[in-house]
Amino acid sequence: MKAFVLPSYGSPLVLTDLDQPVPGDGEVLVRVRATSVQPYDWHFLRGEPYVARLMGGGPGLRGPRFSVLGADVAGEVEAVGKDVTGFRPGDEVYAMPKQGGFAEYVCVPESELALKPRNVSFEEAAAVPMAAGTALLALRDDGRVQPGDRVLVNGASGGVGTFAVQLAKAFGAHVTGVCSSRNVGLVRSLGADEVVDYTKEDFTRSGRRYDLLLDIAGSRSGSACRRVMTRKATHVLIGGPAGRWFQPASHVFATLAAGLFVSQRVVVTEVVPCTETKQNLMTLAELIEAGEIHPVIDRTYPFAEIPAAVSYQEQGHAAGKVVISI
Structure with missing residues (x-):
């Protein structure tokens, strides 16, 4: 072959x-x-x-x-x-x-x-499989999303982000997506209730508050993200800035360490070690066939x-x- x-x-x-x-x-x-x-x-x-x-x-x-x-x-x-x-x-x-x-x-x-x-x-x-599976674990398992939750997806136009926006809506959340100017229309078409263009606005200084923040892009520090999180919110780390030596690992470890001293939950989503891959793929297939995500x-x-x-x-x-x- x-x-x-x-x-x-x-x-x-x-x-x-x-x-x-x-x-x-x-x-x-x-x-x-x-x-x-x-x-x-x-x-x-x-x-x-x-x-x-x-x-x-x-x-x-x-x-x-x-x-x-x-x-x-x-x-x-x-x-x-x-x-x-x-x-x-x-x-x-x-x-x-x-x-x-x-x-x-x-x-x-x-x-x-x-x-x-x-x-x-x-x-x-x-x-x-990997992108949607990551989004599913981040929202359902690690984020414990509930209907009516206010969810922010930082990095809403990428592989994981496009699924995360759709899945959050399917779970009944109010969704804000963060992306660049050229992808605002795409993210809105996926069902986002609000879209933040990061080239024009810093979402961490918006004054809004979220129950769940999915951090795919890793473009802001954990302390900055906490400014827009409710007291009992969850910060789910999925990715971060690429680097030759330590990034995105250093961004993840620093945010996790700081999370030990705050009221918000800070967790990392890892799809590779998940032992429920088959069941998650079946769940995603059902959602796709039902027209909930694509x-x-x-x-x-x-x-x-x-x-x-x-x-x-x-x-x-x-x-x-x-x-x-x-």
Whole structure:
């Protein structure tokens, strides 16, 4: 099979012929029809921030932990391993395998796989797993959002943000999205009740108060964000400014440390270690089929142009998701 392989940190992805994987016990072999690109991929490609190489589950100390990147997959079941009971060849599925999506085939544990929403294409389905899964955990589990809550999404036009705005509305919240001038119309079209253009207004000095702040962009300090949070609000950290050595880790750790001395809850959303991936994918599929949420795709690239897609996503200007059609 064809796959893009990462030989070493910072090196170009190389199109290579690899043996087609064989599903082990509890695994499903998926013929990949589409995948997507996200910050998770280029953090592993660069091995940055460097401090992450020292962490368990990070990119790897001496070299890439994953040789084939790609954390989102949509495609068709090619074969199933022993003890797999929920899928059969020909099923249209989507998954978050955490690695291996930049290839024609990938083996996925049955626990990380679900039937693809029936009303979207493979490309649209591939835009969902990691980004929408992160937004779902941030709102429902970590943010404990309730109907009527006032929710602010800082970074509302990106992959996670576009899903977060829609999911917050689906959960009955009053939503304010923060984005740049060129994406104000997009964020409003997703259902945001209010939109703050960060090039014209600092949301931390607006005087408004929020019950839940989803911090995807990490563009303001924790102390600044607390100015617009109610006394019992929750500050959910999802991302932050990129950096070679410590960012966004230092932004997250500093905000968490300060949170020990304030009345607001401060939590970090981490979708990769989540053990409920299958159930979350099923929940998202139901919401998509019901018309409650839909993926926003900025650009679609062919398989041969995965390196260009990664480069574009790394620039940080994509509105929604960057998708690969295979």
